[in-house]
Amino acid sequence: MLDIRGVSKSYGARQVLSDVNFTVADGRMTGFVGANGAGKTTTMRIILGVLAPDEGTVFIDGTAVTASDRRRFGYMPEERGLYPKMKVAEQLVYLARLHGLSPASAQRNTTSLLEQLGLGERRDDLVEALSLGNQQRAQIAAALVHDPEFLVLDEPFSGLDPIAVETVMTVLAGYAAGGTPVLFSSHQLDIVERLCDDLVIIGDGSIRAAGSREQLREDHTSARFEIQTLGDAGWMRDLPGIDVVDFDGGWAVFEAETDAASQHVLSEAVSRGPVTAFTRQRPSLASIFKEVVQ
Known part of the structure; x- marks a missing residue:
């Protein structure tokens, strides 16, 4: 060592x-x-x-x-x-x-x-x-x-x-x-x-x-999530504690103020139809590098 x-x-x-x-x-x-x-x-x-x-x-x-x-x-x-x-x-x-x-x-x-x-x-x-x-x-x-x-x-x-x-x-x-x-x-x-x-x-x-x-x-993972559904993801913009960063049809990237808010998105999406992917976005080395050196 x-x-x-x-x-x-x-x-x-x-x-x-x-x-x-x-x-x-x-x-x-x-x-x-x-x-x-x-x-x-x-x-x-x-x-x-x-x-x-x-x-x-x-x-x-x-x-x-x-x-x-x-x-x-x-x-x-x-x-x-x-x-x-x-x-x-x-x-x-x-x-x-x-x-x-x-x-x-x-x-x-x-x-x-x-x-x-x-x-x-x-x-x-x-x-x-x-x-x-x-x-x-x-x-x-x-x-x-x-x-x-x-x-x-x-x-x-x-x-x-x-x-x-x-x-x-x-x-x-x-x-x-x-x-x-x-x-x-x-x-x-x-x-x-x-x-x-x-x-x-x-x-x-x-x-x-x-x-x-x-x-x-x-350590540097943010409260940003990605979801893919078979419907339209536009309804997420009206949920409290949720900031939709980007979306296209059934795909969306959003930030949640709390874990409960992110889980609310998931349960609401499931109630509207199939959810094919739901994950917390993990930062790349490039984004971590920018965060810690600036």
Whole structure:
């Protein structure tokens, strides 16, 4: 388990992180989201030891992280950092060997990752000859090739087409399923919503919300409901405690002042004919993000 506790960071008079606290649990995919300049990359660099915090500590299983611990991390920076004149496979083997893998293990991991990420046929190409999307896949492979125990990935889905996104999602989910804590940032909230188990939302250097995806949805669920009937839903506009947001024929979205008012809508609809759907609307990650950062 990776714990970030009380982390603050300033550059001169400009404070970029203020008392940042969150946890990346074993076997969990944690999505780290925020606007540009919110503090995501600075936080990740502090976790990796690239930057030192002014205050606070990063812990692994309750013990302050050391340089030796960080060698067990897999890190993918937002800026591509591979050698453009090296062949893809040659570079991955080289990086694995730097982390202490044997030649045989380095070759085995490289071959496996390139196949998983759809780069098997490009293993002998120079990095600079790859498309930007394939360079991104190679960068992800570089973060994984040494069998890391923790993953910290900054915008891993940037520049990927939909098929490549699915491929990378499958690979990362496999690592999490094997017990690896995975922290990744992304501006693509639809991907974060599909992939993550937990969410951390940062705004102006402070954590605005953190928790499991389902708990955050529950915490931010509004009193808005959706109903589908076989009749006309216009009658709902005359009910007390009900605000009809939208309707079309037998379909309607409404807000209820109380649970009793929402149940009154349902019972009234049933008395008028068949009800084919009735549900409380659950917020998307995008709507939760807007709510907590504004």
